[in-house]
Amino acid sequence: MMLPIAVCTGEPARQRVVIISDQQKGEARILIDGQPVLRVTSQSVIVSGDLVFSGTLLDSDSTR
Numbered sequence: 001m002m003l004p005i006a007v008c009t010g011e012p013a014r015q016r017v018v019i020i021s022d023q024q025k026g027e028a029r030i031l032i033d034g035q036p037v038l039r040v041t042s043q044s045v046i047v048s049g050d051l052v053f054s055g056t057l058l059d060s061d062s063t064r
Helices: none
Strands: 017-022 027-032 035-040 045-047
Touching: none
Parallel strands: none
Antiparallel strands: 017 027, 027 035, 035 045
């Protein structure tokens, strides 16, 4: 069984991906390596950096 070096040295393993649920603000944030990369609210998805997707992107709300 392979273990991260931090486990073998007795150091705490560093969490690279953190998901933060903020009930008060009604949003979720994702951090990777300590950097914010994504924020999701009931109204939007905010991405830091490039957005790569395949398929169809459709805005179904014609009032915006």
